[in-house]
Amino acid sequence: MPEFKSGFASFVGRPNAGKSTLTNALVGTKVAITSSRPQTTRTAVRGIVHRLDAQLILVDTPGLHKPRTLLGERLNDLVKTTWAEVDIVAVCFPANEKIGPGDRFIVNELAKVGRTTKMAIATKTDLATPQQLAEHLLAIDALGRDTGTEWAEIVPVSAVSGDQVQLLADLLVARLPAGPPLYPDGELTDAPEETIVAELIREAALEGVRDELPHSIAVVVEEMRLREDRPADRPLLDIHANLFVERSSQKGIVIGHQGSRLRQVGTDARRQIEALLGTPVYLDLHVKIAKDWQRDPKQLRRLGF
Numbered sequence: 614m615p616e617f618k619s620g621f622a623s624f625v626g627r628p629n630a631g632k633s634t635l636t637n638a639l640v641g642t643k644v645a646i647t648s649s650r651p652q653t654t655r656t657a658v659r660g661i662v663h664r665l666d667a668q669l670i671l672v673d674t675p676g677l678h679k680p681r682t683l684l685g686e687r688l689n690d691l692v693k694t695t696w697a698e699v700d701i702v703a704v705c706f707p708a709n710e711k712i713g714p715g716d717r718f719i720v721n722e723l724a725k726v727g728r729t730t731k732m733a734i735a736t737k738t739d740l741a742t743p744q745q746l747a748e749h750l751l752a753i754d755a756l757g758r759d760t761g762t763e764w765a766e767i768v769p770v771s772a773v774s775g776d777q778v779q780l781l782a783d784l785l786v787a788r789l790p791a792g793p794p795l796y797p798d799g800e801l802t803d804a805p806e807e808t809i810v811a812e813l814i815r816e817a818a819l820e821g822v823r824d825e826l827p828h829s830i831a832v833v834v835e836e837m838r839l840r841e842d843r844p845a846d847r848p849l850l851d852i853h854a855n856l857f858v859e860r861s862s863q864k865g866i867v868i869g870h871q872g873s874r875l876r877q878v879g880t881d882a883r884r885q886i887e888a889l890l891g892t893p894v895y896l897d898l899h900v901k902i903a904k905d906w907q908r909d910p911k912q913l914r915r916l917g918f
């Protein structure tokens with residue numbers, strides 16, 4: 614038996630490149646997720662491909678923009694952090710359209726991300742003639758050379774006709790590290806709202822202390838449900854979440870003097886979540902220590918990274 618493999622891949626590309634359709638084709642069932650706030654999610658799981666030999670988790674990364682503001686730059690940094698954390702980034706280039714400045718921008722930025730395996734996918738091949746497709750593949754190859762990107766594979770695929778979808782799955786799986794399944798069998802996607810809520814809490818917790826604990830906080834939403842016995846016109850959403858830090862000194866920073874900081878984090882995050890979900894929220898936060906979670910792959914995965 615070959616070793617079981619598991620890991621994360623992310624499809625990127627300009628709008629309409631065919632990323633969602635391809636995700637659905639790979640997962641095999643329609644995963645109806647439209648994250649209304651793509652820029653707040655760090656790793657929203659779009660779909661999970663379960664195989665006998667592997668588990669491939671397809672995650673979203675926020676869109677990359679030409680940075681015009683500091684926030685824009687920060688978001689782009691976040692994109693690159695995510696790109697560095699996944700195993701594979703696959704850039705989608707629709708075969709029925711010429712490669713343009715938008716594609717070039719994405720690939721240029723991706724080239725700066727070291728370790729991650731980069732793949733190119735020529736999508737929508739059913740819309741291109743063989744001649745067009747051949748030129749498209751050459752253009753992708755040339756773009757790789759121009760930007761210093763080494764494409765591990767260049768794969769033509771049609772998500773609509775299903776042509777080469779299986780091959781793409783095989784090639785993606787081949788590049789994953791050995792590892793156990795990370796999600797229960799049969800699970801197609803996790804709850805995107807919980808991912809977003811966790812990210813909002815994390816953002817609030819990092820506010821003002823980014824320098825002291827840059828990446829040391831992970832947030833897991835343990836429970837999220839509407840409180841029973843509430844009148845229909847006055848719902849209340851109960852959210853219980855844990856903030857994980859690596860050391861007790863960090864726990865002190867997060868909690869603050871007599872809990873003042875944690876209360877502020879709770880208030881800030883609650884406002885954001887209420888604005889996002891449109892429901893009053895009762896937010897219960899606990900700070901826990903997960904020793905050196907950033908260096909421990911098992912903990913990382915448990916914490917959703």
Ligand SMILES: Nc1nc2c(ncn2[C@@H]2O[C@H](COP(=O)(O)OP(=O)(O)OP(=O)(O)O)[C@@H](O)[C@H]2O)c(=O)[nH]1
Nearest residue numbers: 627628629630631632633634635737740771772773
């Ligand atoms: N003919 C054909 N159409 C496709 C294929 N893949 C996607 N499309 C169509 O292209 C359009 C865009 O596809 P999406 O999958 O939504 O593209 P996306 O990259 O997720 O788009 P954004 O979410 O806007 O970034 C849709 O109308 C799809 O039906 C394909 O393989 N063949």
